[in-house]
Amino acid sequence: MADKIPYKIYLSESEMPTSWYNVRADMKIKPAPLMNPNTGKPATYEDLQPVFCDELIKQELDDTTAYFPIPEDIRNFYKMYRPSPLVRAYCLEEKLQTPAKIYYKFEGNNTSGSHKLNSAIAQAYYAKNQGLKGVTTETGAGQWGTATSMACSYLGLDCHVYMVKVSYEQKPFRREVMRTYGAEVTPSPSETTEVGRKILQEHPGTGGSLGCAISEAVETATNTEGYRYVLGSVLNQVLLHQSVIGLEAKTALDKYNVKPDIIIGCAGGGSNLGGLISPFMGEMLRGEKEYKFIAVEPASCPSLTRGKYAYDYCDTGRVCPMAKMYTLGSGFIPSSSHSGGLRYHGMNSVVSELYDQGLMEARSVEQTEVFKAATEFARVEGILPAPESSHAIKVAIDEALKCKETGEEKVILFGLTGTGYFDLKAYENYNNGTMTDYIPTDEELERGFKSLPNI
């Protein structure tokens, strides 16, 4: 069977993407711009310069250029861990006894354990290129912090990571990986920033949050000579860099004349989902092809399925520009029973706008069923998936089982964003039967919405 599709499709180096694809260029109705909270007007290049690297601001604000060439140094770094394999899930199909053909793009084969490295190296590169000394950032589950540490270490940049305190304490191994890559890691909130001290005064003993760590990292970046801030999701520039996932996946599928019917990604800040779907969405926006896109989010943090589409603060300390997005309000904090990432209160503006235009579906799933799917997947496909990625697995399995009922041979593509090697406490809870689900009540969501700005 010469034409049989292999278990794993790897592109050759010459087939790897040479440009990132900016899906905004093909959107007729563009996503709303970032807003300067002080002026109430769209954020300008100059507004953003104290916080972000120059070249990245250009990428952030540009909604008309379709392709941004990937600089050669970044392409060389990509060659260290990319192309990532596009895997045909033969074993999962067999286990489910489904006529569906399932593919997943696996981004976990690097030390950050996820897709985060795709944007970390890009952001670090532009910082280095601008002659900066270092960058600051925040990390929750730890993948983004690890990715940034790796990229900075490679380029010889300083890296200062504010790590959500509860993660810092519960995940000492994540911290050690970052330290091994030379990063300075500070538990957040900390006494090292004004915003940190304020939060500690108002909430003594708090375990911190992503929004709070972002505020601290931004404050440090703007107060330190030669530093800028980098962010692992939510921003359009991150979505742009993550398009490498979708571009590789599409090239690999095109090689075998396979067209996916359904494309599924988990959604926290939206960057992996956005990156995976971008080139396919582009075809749909240009009227060339039809796809069904599904964003999957946790029932405990349901920004798309239960949030409001409005301008909101990106961080707790309100030091960043505002973004129009599906959001639960920057005051929303997911239940402490929630495992892993996908806990950000908002959603990238591009993903939000595409969803608002009805070009994409969204589903929320509860974590015990996510871990059930994760375990089933691990046992037949070998890979122990990250809790975040397992949200996509859950819905991919659901869709494959629908095909089993109807007999349809649909092609399903999903993003397997990372591995769960640092999430075994959550797996232990699941294995012991002590994992619980939590769906916020309408009243709890209302409390979050009260933190939305009055504009």
Added chain:
Amino acid sequence: MADKIPYKIYLSESEMPTSWYNVRADMKIKPAPLMNPNTGKPATYEDLQPVFCDELIKQELDDTTAYFPIPEDIRNFYKMYRPSPLVRAYCLEEKLQTPAKIYYKFEGNNTSGSHKLNSAIAQAYYAKNQGLKGVTTETGAGQWGTATSMACSYLGLDCHVYMVKVSYEQKPFRREVMRTYGAEVTPSPSETTEVGRKILQEHPGTGGSLGCAISEAVETATNTEGYRYVLGSVLNQVLLHQSVIGLEAKTALDKYNVKPDIIIGCAGGGSNLGGLISPFMGEMLRGEKEYKFIAVEPASCPSLTRGKYAYDYCDTGRVCPMAKMYTLGSGFIPSSSHSGGLRYHGMNSVVSELYDQGLMEARSVEQTEVFKAATEFARVEGILPAPESSHAIKVAIDEALKCKETGEEKVILFGLTGTGYFDLKAYENYNNGTMTDYIPTDEELERGFKSLPNI
């Protein structure tokens, strides 16, 4: 530059090995056979039947058949995580400013985190094929236990892992991966076996050892209907299965007309080293090519460099057949300051015999310099290596730096057996400057040698 060697060489599925290579077939002086301690004679097929699967005994005892076809089911499983990449370490070369060309075969891209899965799936397959219900095994650092759990879960076999108690307590995450794959995990020594109860009585509160866990696993296998025992290293059958590493590496290098001058592997029980070097050693044994082989072991557990070449017990409880090997005596226990694996008292018989014939060098290195090399490697090559694998990195860097002095453009190939994601306690010690080295004194080694049998 069409001919430039890519960062990573992946074989296509059709280029993957279809047979394992048995280097014993090309050895003029064969390794000494396993010995039945009760008869004082070479162990027979019948002697081994209560412990091992039938087909695996045939592989164990056969020192004349050069190639064993890999069954199709195993080849399909291999396709889930193989071929493993052969990586050209461009970034490390650049960092070292060496004219040497460095390649490594990276076996860490699977959930067991190491090469162990190559033999685990083979052993589980033959158990399943024989109609068995399950297997028992032991694990120290946890990679082998994880690999066996994954293989058994895939094939629907029961899996009972005796995990060295000190690891069980220090590495709860390793335990949870195994449980996620459905394995039963018992800290060893335990009250569940006669040998375990005996050891607990003699050494109350002991943290256990690999030799002790082996004894418990063998006892349980022989006392349970439909069970056999599987072992992750030391045995010739494991070396045979691990030849897939060397075969893939050789095919990848041959494609680009690259011939390594120096081939380096870390050595604990010897299976990854033996598997990596086998096809190259075969060429040398047949007089076709010359290579320099280097086995690297920890200074704290120096079986090749300071051990005796003699028949010895393979396990503490002395329930297994004896093997002729370089050994420190089954009573030798490495210092508690030793991090990671490579702590077995002996060495596979094939590797031992090749070393004894002068066909291979051996070096011992101390762990702080190993972690220094590991950190340097991680920062430029991206991969956070396992402590075990980092022994090979250390010597590869040493050899590359020698080339820098002499100007020689030698080609260095080393085995990067796995990742260090579960070894971050050791990295933390290194990062904090609290890691220490330990070289056993001659007196300590003498005490170990006293446990050797009188034959």
